[in-house]
Each structure stands twice: as structure tokens, then as C-alpha cells.
Amino acid sequence: MTLTDLRYLVALARERHFGHAAERCNVSQPTLSVAIKKLEDELAVTLFERSAADVKITDIGARIVAQAEKVLLEAGQIKELATAGRDPLSGPLKLGVIYTIGPYLLPHLIPRVHEAAPSMPLLIQENYTARLAESLKRGDLDVIVVALPFEEPGIVTQAVYDEPFRVLMPAGHAWEKDERIAAARLAEAPLLLLGAGNCFRDQVLEVCPMCRSGEGLQRTLEGSSLETIRHMVATGAGITVLPSSAADPLPGGNSLLTVRPFEAPEPFRRIALAWRVTYPRSGAIDVIRSAILGSPLQGVRPVTR
Amino acid sequence: MTLTDLRYLVALARERHFGHAAERCNVSQPTLSVAIKKLEDELAVTLFERSAADVKITDIGARIVAQAEKVLLEAGQIKELATAGRDPLSGPLKLGVIYTIGPYLLPHLIPRVHEAAPSMPLLIQENYTARLAESLKRGDLDVIVVALPFEEPGIVTQAVYDEPFRVLMPAGHAWEKDERIAAARLAEAPLLLLGAGNCFRDQVLEVCPMCRSGEGLQRTLEGSSLETIRHMVATGAGITVLPSSAADPLPGGNSLLTVRPFEAPEPFRRIALAWRVTYPRSGAIDVIRSAILGSPLQGVRPVTR
DNA sequence: GCGATGTATAGTTAATCTCTATCGCAGACA
DNA sequence: TGTCTGCGATAGAGATTAACTATACATCGC
Numbered sequence: 001m002t003l004t005d006l007r008y009l010v011a012l013a014r015e016r017h018f019g020h021a022a023e024r025c026n027v028s029q030p031t032l033s034v035a036i037k038k039l040e041d042e043l044a045v046t047l048f049e050r051s052a053a054d055v056k057i058t059d060i061g062a063r064i065v066a067q068a069e070k071v072l073l074e075a076g077q078i079k080e081l082a083t084a085g086r087d088p089l090s091g092p093l094k095l096g097v098i099y100t101i102g103p104y105l106l107p108h109l110i111p112r113v114h115e116a117a118p119s120m121p122l123l124i125q126e127n128y129t130a131r132l133a134e135s136l137k138r139g140d141l142d143v144i145v146v147a148l149p150f151e152e153p154g155i156v157t158q159a160v161y162d163e164p165f166r167v168l169m170p171a172g173h174a175w176e177k178d179e180r181i182a183a184a185r186l187a188e189a190p191l192l193l194l195g196a197g198n199c200f201r202d203q204v205l206e207v208c209p210m211c212r213s214g215e216g217l218q219r220t221l222e223g224s225s226l227e228t229i230r231h232m233v234a235t236g237a238g239i240t241v242l243p244s245s246a247a248d249p250l251p252g253g254n255s256l257l258t259v260r261p262f263e264a265p266e267p268f269r270r271i272a273l274a275w276r277v278t279y280p281r282s283g284a285i286d287v288i289r290s291a292i293l294g295s296p297l298q299g300v301r302p303v304t305r
Numbered sequence: 306m307t308l309t310d311l312r313y314l315v316a317l318a319r320e321r322h323f324g325h326a327a328e329r330c331n332v333s334q335p336t337l338s339v340a341i342k343k344l345e346d347e348l349a350v351t352l353f354e355r356s357a358a359d360v361k362i363t364d365i366g367a368r369i370v371a372q373a374e375k376v377l378l379e380a381g382q383i384k385e386l387a388t389a390g391r392d393p394l395s396g397p398l399k400l401g402v403i404y405t406i407g408p409y410l411l412p413h414l415i416p417r418v419h420e421a422a423p424s425m426p427l428l429i430q431e432n433y434t435a436r437l438a439e440s441l442k443r444g445d446l447d448v449i450v451v452a453l454p455f456e457e458p459g460i461v462t463q464a465v466y467d468e469p470f471r472v473l474m475p476a477g478h479a480w481e482k483d484e485r486i487a488a489a490r491l492a493e494a495p496l497l498l499l500g501a502g503n504c505f506r507d508q509v510l511e512v513c514p515m516c517r518s519g520e521g522l523q524r525t526l527e528g529s530s531l532e533t534i535r536h537m538v539a540t541g542a543g544i545t546v547l548p549s550s551a552a553d554p555l556p557g558g559n560s561l562l563t564v565r566p567f568e569a570p571e572p573f574r575r576i577a578l579a580w581r582v583t584y585p586r587s588g589a590i591d592v593i594r595s596a597i598l599g600s601p602l603q604g605v606r607p608v609t610r
Numbered sequence: 611g612c613g614a615t616g617t618a619t620a621g622t623t624a625a626t627c628t629c630t631a632t633c634g635c636a637g638a639c640a
Numbered sequence: 641t642g643t644c645t646g647c648g649a650t651a652g653a654g655a656t657t658a659a660c661t662a663t664a665c666a667t668c669g670c
Contacts, residue, residue, distance in 0.1 A: 001383065002307050004658090018617060031659055033618060043387035046585035049444075051459050052616060052667035056444045058585060059397070060390030067383050074376040078306065078369055082348035085365030092364070139354075139361045153637060154356050280351035280363060309627090323648060336628050338648060355648060357636040458668055 001042055003075055006068040008035045012048065013065040016055045088283035089117035095288065096125045096132040096144035100200040100226055101271065104245040105145065108295030109288075116287045128197040136274065143285055145292070147199050148270040157274040158285075159303040160292050164268040165207060166247035166299075167260045168230060169239040180263040183207045190238035192229045195222035200269070204241045207267040233257060243269060244299030270303065306347055308380055311373040313340045317353065318370040321360045393588030394422035400593065401430045401437040401449035405505040405531055406576065409550040410450065413600030414593075421592045433502040441579065448590055450597070452504050453575040462579040463590075464608040465597050469573040470512060471552035471604075472565045473535060474544040485568040488512045495543035497534045500527035505574070509546045512572040538562060548574060549604025575608065 008025055012032065015021040022032040040047050047061035057065065084090065097105065106124065113122060125132070125141065133152050135141040150157050167181045169189075175181055187210035194201040201220075205212045219238065221229060229240050234256040247259045273289055293302050313330055317337065320326040327337040345352050352366035362370065390396065402410065411429065418427055430437070430446060438457050440446040455462055472486045480486055480494075492515035499506040506525075510516055516523050524543065526534060534545050539561040552564045578594055598607050 001380065002309075004307075006380075006383075019615095027658095028660060029617075030619080030661085034658085037618080043384065045387045045390050049581060049583035049585065050617060051581065051583050053442070053459060055617090056581075056583070060386065063390065064383055064386050067379065067386055071376060071379040071383065074372065074379055075306065075311075078311075078372045078376065079348065081365065081369050081372055082350045085350050085368065137358075154358060276354060276356070276361075278354035278356050278361070280354065324646090332627095333629060334648075335630085335650080338650090339627085342649085357647065360648090 001039060003072065005035050005039050006072055008032050009039060009047065009068050010065055010072065012036060012055065013057055013061070016057070018050075018055065087119075088281035089287060090119045092121045092123050093281070093284050093288070094123045094125070094140065094142045096127060096135060096141040098129055098132065098144075098146050098200075099126050099198060100194070100243060100246070101145055101147075102126040103225075103227065104243075104297065105292065105295060108297070109291050112291035112294050113287060116291060117284070120284060120287070129199045130197065133274075136276065139276075142279060142281070143273055143275045143288055145288075146272060146274055147203065148272050150272060150274055152274070154277055155274050156277050157272040158289065159270050159272045160289055161297070161300040161302050162268045162270050163243045163245055163297070163300045164266045165204070165241050165262060166244055167239060167262065168233050168242050168247055169258050169260070170233055170236045171256050171258050173239065173258060175239075175260060176258045178260060181260050182263045183267060184210065186239075186241065187211050191218035192232055192238045192240040193218050193220045194224060194226070194229070195220055200226075200243065203267075203269050207241065207262075230257070245297040248298030271300075306344060308377065310340050310344050311377055313337050314344060314352065314373050315370055315377065317341060317360065318362055318366070321362070323355075323360065392424075393586035394592060395424045397426045397428050398586070398589050398593070399428045399430070399445065399447045401432060401440060401446040403434055403437065403449075403451050403505075404431050404503060405499070405548060405551070406450055406452075407431040408530075408532065409548075409602065410597065410600060413602070414596050417596035417599050418592060421596060422589070425589060425592070434504045435502065438579075441581065444581075447584060447586070448578055448580045448593055450593075451577060451579055452508065453577050455577060455579055457579070459582055460579050461582050462577040463594065464575050464577045465594055466602070466605040466607050467573045467575050468548045468550055468602070468605045469571045470509070470546050470567060471549050472544060472567065473538050473547050473552055474563050474565070475538055475541045476561050476563050478544065478563060480544075480565065481563045483565060486565045487568045488572060489515060491544075491546065492516050496523035497537055497543045497545040498523050498525045499529060499531070499534070500525055505531075505548065508572075508574050512546065512567075535562065550602040553603030576605075 008021065008027075011021040011024050012018065015024060018032055019029045022029040025032060036047065043064070045060050045064070046058055047064060049056040049058060102124075110122060113120065125135065127135070129146050129150065132141060132144040132146060133150070133155070136144050136155060137152065145160075146157075148157065148159060167175070167186070169175055175185075186208040191208075191211055193204060211218050221232075226242060226246050230242070230246075232238065233240050273285060275285055279285075313326065313332075316326040316329050317323065320329060323338055324334045327334040330337060341352065348369070350365050350369070351363055352369060354361040354363060407429075415427060418425065430440065432440070434451050434455065437446060437449040437451060438455070438460070441449050441460060442457065450465075453462065453464060472480070472491070474480055480490070491513040496513075496516060498509060526537075531547060531551050535547070535551075537543070538545050547564075578590060580590055584590075
């Protein structure tokens with residue numbers, strides 16, 4: 001029993017004539033004859049009474065034809081589903097973003113994605129890189145926004161933008177007089193850092209290797225966020241390093257804080273999209289990338305690959 | 306897209322492993338691989354993300370698999386319907402009976418059929434032979450009970466029983482003294498006859514050709530029935546001829562009427578079943594035949610063919 | 611009976627399905 | 641870093657099935 005057989009069956013039930021039904025199915029009359037006979041043999045019931053005068057459907061035949069129509073209808077739905085699902089911009093996209101990007105990127109990203117792909121709702125999760133990577137590999141996420149380096153088997157990445165780091169200090173801080181700050185000086189100040197697991201913490205420590213070892217002045221704030229740290233800096237608890245997208249939007253709006261760039265070579269992080277090599281909705285990824293690049297993130301430089 | 310493809314699809318969605326899914330489907334892994342690929346090409350969507358680690362179903366894939374399961378379920382119903390419909394004794398049987406048999410046969414027939422085939426309800430129609438024949442050929446009836454001769458293209462008949470004719474007269478009638486009545490004498494009496502269209506009318510007239518021609522004493526009662534005529538005979542309106550099944554049950558119960566057989570050669574009618582050559586439920590017909598022969602019809606002789 | 615109509619069958623060709631064998635890729639492990 | 645292993649994809653051969661054309665067969669109407 002194949003779907004083709006069922007189509008023949010339904011056609012014959014409608015036409016009550018092998019020749020006409022065959023024509024409607026674009027096959028020859030013997031083809032249809034044989035198919036119906038095969039079906040009857042397989043089901044071990046007589047579906048039609050054939051006579052010279054006409055073709056009559058049996059009671060059981062009528063019931064089976066009705067069921068066959070249902071099957072064909074449901075089968076047709078598969079094609080409809082496929083057509084609807086063919087558009088990579090239709091259907092929800094599961095997006096993951098690291099904690100140190102989300103709050104600054106998402107407010108810009110979301111309306112842009114919604115405009116570019118109205119029928120692609122975003123299901124967003126913020127988390128640490130490691131957690132995002134896990135979810136991505138498991139299939140719980142489709143695309144993630146992370147900082148490079150990011151190497152995972154089966155995962156491809158595409159750099160989107162570079163983002164310079166800034167020094168954030170309370171207004172009136174001694175360094176305020178300097179246009180730019182040398183990275184090495186971070187070791188001299190009470191540096192507020194995110195907790196372990198945040199890749200940004202590691203990147204900051206990489207900028208200032210002195211800070212890492214021994215008993216520096218830095219304080220690690222577990223369970224904190226860049227925003228919390230920023231508030232703490234404003235109260236004079238210390239200084240910190242922020243990515244430009246988190247640091248730059250505020251001056252003019254916050255008289256308690258001062259932002260300074262680093263001396264060259266300016267430290268920065270490279271933000272990238274990552275997805276499974278096998279992920280088929282590349283169009284959706286393109287939309288995300290464009291939306292990110294279209295977002296007014298302070299100080300970032302697009303990476304043209 | 307075939308039902309087999311859908312089975313492969315569903316198996317793979319369950320197993321998430323081409324090899325295992327193939328095994329479950331009793332095919333080789335390449336067979337399943339190719340089938341899935343073919344489906345994906347045909348639907349122009351990616352149903353699964355394959356990687357070395359595992360097989361992930363895409364969102365659209367999951368929706369299509371759900372639909373495929375629905376299709377397979379409905380397709381399975383076809384087999385169930387066929388199995389249920391395979392029994393010729395299941396499902397209603399449309400039975401036609403001529404007017405001059407119905408009232409005497411059906412009260413016996415129905416309980417017997419119900420006993421022999423409890424899940425075969427009878428849909429019964431009483432009518433003239435011509436009308437029954439028409440319905441039978443159209444498919445509105447499955448089997449009819451008629452008197453022979455009955456020749457119709459595409460229709461086969463099977464004689465069931467012979468039924469002798471009786472003369473019915475009012476009690477105290479002059480012929481009451483005779484043990485048997487000669488057919489020719491019918492022309493001498495006021496003979497009450499059914500209206501045109503009743504085959505029994507013609508059969509009676511055949512018994513007594515004298516009655517047919519000219520201005521006899523017979524009276525045709527259009528729109529009447531054997532029962533009506535019997536009542537009329539009881540009131541002395543005339544005599545009549547009845548089939549034995551209609552005439553014999555009453556003596557002892559009706560002191561107003563007298564029944565006499567004919568002289569040899571005793572006239573009779575041959576009752577038969579008729580159905581379309583193509584009608585597939587021969588088992589149902591056998592049940593009807595047996596039920597008729599098992600019915601206590603007065604004076605009838607089974608026809609063993 | 612004979613022709614017309616309509617379905618079934620025969621025989622052939624073509625498509626398709628399925629198989630075995632093998633490739634190629636990616637992750638795991640030493 | 642090289643090798644091993646598991647797994648899906650691919651290639652080519654063989655078998656099955658589906659379709660066609662031609663024709664046989666059955667039935668009914670004339």
C-alpha cells in the first residue's frame with residue numbers, strides 16, 4: 001500500500017470508471033487496474049464491483065476510500081509544513097549570549113531582528129560561555145554570541161566585531177587627568193572583577209598579567225554583573241575594566257564615573273557568532289549578524305572577513 | 306514521498322541513529338540514509354542535523370515527523386478497516402423482497418438471520434419485481450427475493466423454493482366440497498386479483514389463461530395486497546388464488562375462509578434469490594438462503610440445485 | 611451473433627529500491 | 641599528533657516494482 005495506490009483508489013471512487021480515473025491520475029488504465037487489484041489483494045477485501053455497465057464501490061470500499069482521503073490529506077499537510085518551514089527566517093531561533101554582551105547588545109538587536117525577520121521570534125538565554133557552548137552542542141541553542149577564542153568540535157564561528165576595553169574609575173580619580181591608561185597600571189589599583197566563569201574576567205586578567213598572580217589589590221565579585229560593578233565603582237569601591245559597549249554609552253549621563261581608553265596597543269575582545277556546522281538555517285544567522293552590525297554599539301569595529 | 310519513507314523518517318526521529326533506525330526498519334543503513342536524503346530533497350528542507358556525535362532533528366523536522374506519525378496512524382486504520390470488513394457477515398445487507406412474499410417470509414427470516422449473523426443488520430425494502438431489479442442493479446439493494454423467471458443482465462439468480470398455489474374461497478362456498486380445484490374453473494368465479502406490476506397477478510393469470518382475455522368475472526384491485534384480498538374473500542366478494550405460504554397458515558384460525566389445492570399439475574411459483582454477479586459477499590447470501598429454507602413456510606418445497 | 615465499451619492480462623521497459631562494499635569525516639585516545 | 645573507531649554518505653550492482661503498449665476477455669445492446 002503506497003500513497004500512490006491510495007490516490008488511484010480515491011480517483012476511482014470519484015470517477016467510477018477505470019479509464020477516466022486513470023486519465024485523471026495521468027496513468028494508463030492498466031496501471032490503475034493493477035494497482036487497485038493489488039490493493040484489494042493486500043487488504044483482502046473487494047473494494048469495487050466491476051461490471052460492464054459501471055463500477056460500484058462496496059460498503060467496505062467506501063469506508064476505506066474515506067480513510068484513504070484522510071491519509072492523503074494528512075500527507076498533503078507534510079508538504080505544506082515543508083513549504084512553510086523552508087524559510088530559514090520563519091520559526092523561533094534559540095539565541096545564546098554571554099552575560100557581558102547581553103545587556104548592551106540585546107536592546108538594539110531585538111527590534112532589528114524583528115524588523116528583518118518578523119516571523120522569527122528569538123528565544124534568548126544569557127549565560128557563561130561554557131554553558132552556552134554546551135547548550136549549543138546539545139541543540140538547546142541554535143546560535144550563540146561569544147568572545148573569541150572559542151573552539152569547539154562541530155562548532156563554527158564567525159567574528160562579528162572587535163570591542164576595545166576601557167578603564168572605568170570614579171569621577172575625580174587620580175587617573176582622570178590621563179587621556180589614556182597603560183594596562184600595566186591596573187595592578188596598582190583596587191580592580192573589581194567578575195567572578196570565575198565569565199570570559200571577560202579572564203580577558204581582563206590577560207590584559208594585566210600582574211593582576212593575576214599573588215595578592216593583588218583586585219577583588220573578585222562572584223555572582224556579580226558589569227552593571228553591579230559599575231555602580232560599585234561609582235561609589236569609589238575601586239576601578240574596573242569594561243568593554244566599550246558597556247562603558248561608552250554612559251558619559252554625559254553619569255557624572256560619578258570617568259571612562260578612559262587604554263594606551264596602544266589597545267586591548268580588545270573579538271565577539272563572534274557560533275553555531276553547529278550542521279545547522280541548516282544559515283539565513284537566520286546572517287540576519288543576526290546584520291542586526292548586530294546594525295546596532296549602535298559604542299566603540300566597536302566590525303570584522304570584515 | 307512514500308509511506309515507507311515516512312516510516313523511515315519516524316524511526317530515525319525515534320532512534321536518532323541511522324544504523325539503529327535502519328535495523329528497526331529491517332533495512333540497511335544506506336537504504337535509510339538515502340531515503341531520508343531523498344525526502345529532504347523532495348521537501349527541500351533539512352530534517353536532521355547529522356554529525357559524528359549524534360543526529361539532531363530540526364524544528365521543522367520535528368513538526369514533519371509529528372505529521373508523518375499522523376499519516377502512518379491513519380494509514381494503519383485502513384488495514385484495520387479492511388480486517389473488520391473482511392467478514393461478509395459484518396455490515397448491513399440491503400435486502401429486497403416482493404410484496405407477495407414479504408409479509409409471510411420476513412417474520413421468520415429476520416430472527417434467523419439475526420441469529421446466524423448478529424452483526425449483519427438487514428435493511429429491507431418491499432416492492433415490485435421491476436423496482437427491486439432496478440435498485441439491485443443500481444446498487445441500492447444487495448440481494449432480492451423474487452419469483453422466477455427473472456432474467457437481468459449482470460444479475461444471477463438462485464432458486465430457493467417452489468410454492469404451490471391455493472384457491473381461497475369464503476367458507477360455505479360451492480367449491481368447498483371439492484378436495485382439489487381445476488385451474489380452468491377459475492374463469493367461472495369472480496376472481497380477485499392484485500394490480501398490475503405484481504408478478505403474482507401474472508402468474509395467476511397464466512394458471513388460468515381464460516381469465517386473461519375478454520370480460521371475465523375477475524376484478525383487479527389496484528394498490529391492494531394479498532391480505533386485503535383475503536379479507537375481501539372472507540366477506541364473500543369473490544375467490545382468489547394465493548401462494549401456499551399466504552394461504553395455508555390460516556385454516557383453523559379463520560373460519561370464514563376455505564383453502565383448496567389445485568388439481569395436478571399443481572401450479573406453483575419458484576422463488577429465488579438474485580444478486581449482481583459482481584457482488585462479493587456471497588457468504589451473506591448463503592446466510593439468507595439458509596434462513597429462508599429454515600423458515601416454516603407452509604407448503605413450500607426446497608429447490609436443491 | 612457482432613460491434614462497442616470497458617476491464618483484465620501479458621510482456622517489455624524503465625525507474626526505483628535495496629543491497630554490499632567502501633569512502634570520508636570527526637572525535638577519542640594514547 | 642597520529643591512529644583508531646564509530647557513523648553517515650556514496651558508488652555500483654542486482655532485484656523489485658511500476659509503468660507502458662498491445663491485446664485478450666467479458667458483457668451488453670442492437
